Amino acid sequence: MSFKFSILASLFLPMGHLGAQDLLNRVDAHDWELTVEIRLSSEVPIQLGPDGRPMGIFRPDQLWPYRPPWIDGTRWLEVKPNGFFDTEGGRIRMPFVEETASSEAEVERLDGVFFIGTRQDESAIANGKVFPKDILGERAVEFALNEGRDTTMRWSIMLPHRSYGIVVDEPQAAALPWPRTVSSEVAPALNPSGLIDSDDPVFAEAVNTIAGDRLQVVSPWRAAKSLLAGVIRTIRVGEPATARGRSTAIRGIVARKASEAAKSSVVNPVEDVLVAVGVLRAAGLPARAVHGVRFRTLRLPPEPITWGEWFHPDLGWVPFDMGFLRGDGVVNRGVDQKWRGFGEIRELERRVPIAFRLHPESDARGWYPWAWWSWEGLTEQPGFFEQAVELQMIDRGRVPNRGVAP
Template sequence: MSVRVRLRSTTARDRDAQTGLPKETAFKFQTMGVVFPLATETGSSRTYDRQIEAELRISDVVIDKEPVVLAGYAAGARLLRLDAGGTDAETTCREVELRAAIPSRSWRTEFDEKAASRVDWPKEGWPAEAMSTFQPQMYLDLGWNPQTGQIEAYDDKPLADAIERWVKEAGGRDVKSLPPVTLAKFLAARVWASIEPSRGDGLIATTQGELAGIELAAPSMVLANGRATPSEMALLLTAVYRKAGLPARTVIGWDVGADSDRFLKKGGKQNQIRAWVEFALYDEVKNTINWVPVDIVKLRKMTSRPQSLDREWRFFGTHDELADIAVIGFQFHPPTDVVSYGSAGFWGWFVTPEPPVAAEQAISFSATTMAKRAGDTGPGERGESPSPRRGR
């Protein structure tokens, strides 16, 4: 997958008299670090970090082409970083561009739900990567408050209240009275029944029609409104899982489809941004952790009424479309202290002495796909049953 992020510094208020567009303005910086997310390994994909090629351009001049991969972030996320500046002198520029070629491999998953349902809650706690999913993250726990101009914590009490109500309505004592897989399926069914798809997809366009970002409401607000874009629905289920004590992360990807060079093709079911959820299933006896995909968006599109919990669900664990999706990351905004503009656009930057007050961001993706091979079982099988089995 190839990624392109372009930034043009603009004025916050002044607009061109003829076009009505924000005026481009130069800005000065001493140091700059630009980051973009990586999901090295998910339940259905692997990214080859050492083979990544990337470059940072300032006013169309290549400044850095030696990317650094940073690890240790929430949910197992990594960040691709490129830098500019670093001297006492200031650099003046109008446009910044990040280009990256990120090789990866994706596969479909098959899930042995019967075996997985026998895995109980861990007695000694969750592994570190699973525990890291509970760290505060933008658009799950935190969001921008335009009234105060600050990033503030969301009110998650409505989520806790909803979970408690759902469990009691089903005759349960508490969330721990159900095995993790059963709880995950039960909560997915409740979200499935509670949310209707909104008319829009939440994608925000630039003045030139490119992707500027994704508009995202707080999970508690989505639950209260009963409507959600595809990305908001995935975030809501992730937030519900985490509030119930299940380690979970949102996985965002690009459905490459057949026309890999047609990003966000209008009217198509493929070439779209996709989001789903993975929850952690930890087998203490075998000391294995597996990430189980739950595509709440696809489940809701099939029917407004959840299927019986006694039946196996397509898109719960077993997912035959993931082989065509290039994974972007686990968060819509990098899990670190960086700035972006307008809506969530995956990337972010550190700038000294300070970043521009306003800028227009544009994000695009392209991909070159390899032919699928019959019987391809995916790289590096390492999880024992119960787990999603990797195949193509």
């Protein structure tokens, strides 16, 4: 049995002009129940070398993200604890997203569970705090941990979401002028955040290379298209972004800083979006990355996915998908044509957001990949441990008579 978080409900007005609904509409409403579970274990297998002798404790960073541990004749001798988690007085924070261009969450139904070993710490959930939106619009819940010491711990949060497809009146959207000012609500989306260090000179140079002095000669809609096409021409996507360990379990998301990725010739799909957002910000267009999960089929587990959003006051947040744009061959099409993956994205209603930035931005986990959680104040923790992320989406079906959001 889990306990609901104690929440003081707050109402937030969506960021954007009230007339945005005339140009960008939500359609095909679909209800989901998203669960994000994190499992940690210090019971790490001992790796055997080719001669059969132990090589020391398996270090996931030696194999992540591209070399699964079953290759090269790797064998496992036994499982050995590598320290303990002592949770007394500690705190764990999990991000969540209340609203994007294509989704809204029922925050009052936020729920969760926490286990240290096999014991459930119910008070950690009952005493949990829910934080208001930060500068990018992301929220978070914090677990307050009590006494407990074990080699394993796991926790999860569950949050119902309603996702939508997007339909855009492209001729009118493409005719909108550059705004004279940027509101204080979205101004933070012009500044560096997390891994997107958009103040690095590489992004200003990219904008100048792509658009020169003609950036504001065209509308923001067409300028954004030109900038994204420039990123696609310059950088190739060829690496996976999901780190996996033994039994193909998800260990987290692999990503470098946007500036570092922009200076390389090959990036992964997550870095592709981070670079695109950095370029849009450098051009004066508020933008953010959306890290979430996509439902595939009942037989296949949902998969992590990252897309982007940029902002115009008369449109609100406009989604774009770099993977779709690359697959649609937009580099060979004019900005006055409709692009699949810009504004309108196929099956967008099958996606649910998790966070606007990768977590943790800083803590003691060192070489572990990003995985949508962070902790503070643990009395004791193992030198290293295995981290597994499980994503679950329960399909609650399409919403009748809600084809277009009011």
